[in-house]
Amino acid sequence: MNTVWVAFAMSIAMSGVAFAQQKSVKEQIVGAWTLVSVTSEMEDGKKGEPFGPSPKGVIIFSSDGHFSLFQSRAEIPKIAANDRAKATPEEAKTIVESSIAYYGTYSIEDNAKVMTVNLAASTYANVAAIPNQKRMITLLTSDELKFDNPRTPNGITLKTAWKRAAAR
Helix, strand or coil: CHHHHHHHHHHHHHHHHHHHHCCCHHHHHCEEEEEEEEEEECCCCCEECCCCCCCEEEEEECCCCEEEEEEECCCCCCCCCCCHHHCCHHHHHHHHHHEEEEEEEEEEECCCCEEEEEEEEECCHHHHCCCCEEEEEEEECCCEEEEEECCCCCCCEEEEEEEECCCC
16 A cells, blocks of 8 residues: 555656646747748638748747747749849849748747737838737647747738757
8 A cells, every 4th residue: 555655656746847847838939940831821711822832931039038030932033133222123022022021029828829929120011010919839849830820911820830940
């Protein structure tokens, strides 16, 4: 009987140690992540890949609540004039349609796995003007991060998948 109680007490003690060692969502998310995919979903159910089948990108979360993001198509055309201020209207349109970057601050509600972002600036100024934007974290492991942006300004839900950036 004593053996059963000792085993029970040890299992309770060990589960307490494991629980104490569990990191918060914010602690787990800190670091650099590389983009795997971005899919869009319209209200009518139509799906797409706004940055194509092999997008490029990075998102970096700091422990003090700052982040930055860059996403683009795998191929962005070079500007023929070799001067970004001299892009043709077609070159500029293609680049704007093919990429986005922004940075700001973030906070996380651990229990709900909701990230709230406030953008300081963006290559798409309209999105930077929206305060307290929500991102729903749908998966977080040591190597994978997935979150949804449920309501972009144009009514699309964006689903992004990331993998932990390799250390150099």
